[in-house]
Amino acid sequence: MTENVTAKSRREAALSRDTIIDAAIALLDSSGEGGLTFRALATKLATGAGAIYWHVADKDALFTAASDVIMARAIGDALPDATPRQNIQTLALAVFDAMDQHPWLGSALSQAPGQLPTVRLLERLGQQVAALGVPASQQWVATCTLLNYLLGVGGQNAANASIARVQDLERTHFLETLSAAWSQLDAQDYPFTRSVATKLREHDDRADFLAGIDLIVQGMLHNTGTR
Known part of the structure; x- marks a missing residue:
């Protein structure tokens, strides 16, 4: 004993x-x-x-602490020789990949708004937005736009992957089936959806995500006249 x-x-x-x-x-x-x-x-x-x-203290605190560790590991340090645009791309992809590898992370971040895991990301994005030359009066909106896009798209991608695993869905087959269904929609009511049915079958989630980040950054550079 x-x-x-x-x-x-x-x-x-x-x-x-x-x-x-x-x-x-x-x-x-x-x-x-x-x-x-x-x-x-x-x-x-x-x-x-x-x-x-x-x-x-409790499960919520543990959930937040776990997400903070993953976020800190993913964010790392800014690359000293990279441009602000490159640093934003690298940061965004690192977080996107972390959410893909840890599908629960998106839920954890959404349940802890304003806490350290999200603040880490907000701070890093904000520093790079300022380095792009975005006026101080626009930095809050610009940074939040990047943050919300990153968390929203990254979280949805992770959720889709989780659903696929639970339902044992093979990505290529699933997208081909969905693409075929889209192509059969009413041409008058869904002209755009029908037009991108083939794109749905062929698209790359990671590449599309980064393209969206680039669109946001291009808009910032356009507004500052530094395209």
């Missing part, structure tokens, strides 16, 4: 906030948001729930 208590005490003493967050990320990646419970986390860490509560 004494040996069991001693072993448990040692495990709890070795437990750290970083260890808990890493384990939470692994659970989220494997089981989704619904799989993150303190019971499952305690089992994974071979400890008691009380030891986890010592480091993290």
Whole structure:
């Protein structure tokens, strides 16, 4: 009995906030948001729930902390020799890829508006927007436009990937089926949708995402006269 208590005490003493967050990320990646419970986390860490509560107040705090770790890793540092436009592209793709690799991240960010994970991204984007020469009076709107586009499109792409995995959908087959359905829509009511049916089948999500980022940045440069 004494040996069991001693072993448990040692495990709890070795437990750290970083260890808990890493384990939470692994659970989220494997089981989704619904799989993150303190019971499952305690089992994974071979400890008691009380030891986890010592480091993290509740599930919401843990969810936010996990998303902050992923965001911090994805953002990294700005490239010193890159232009502001290149830094925005690199940053946007890094976050897009992080959300693709961790589909729960979009939900975590939407549930923690104004908290550190999103603020990290806002700050980095804002610095590059200012470096583009966007007037101070327009920087807030310009930065928020980039932020909302990045989180919205990246989050939707991740959600689509999750749905595909759950429903065991193969991307090429799914897009071909949807493209065929679009091409059969009423030509008078859906002229545009019919016209892009082939594009739907062939499009690349990552490339389309980056093209949207470029459109926003081009608009900023146009307004500053520095195209």
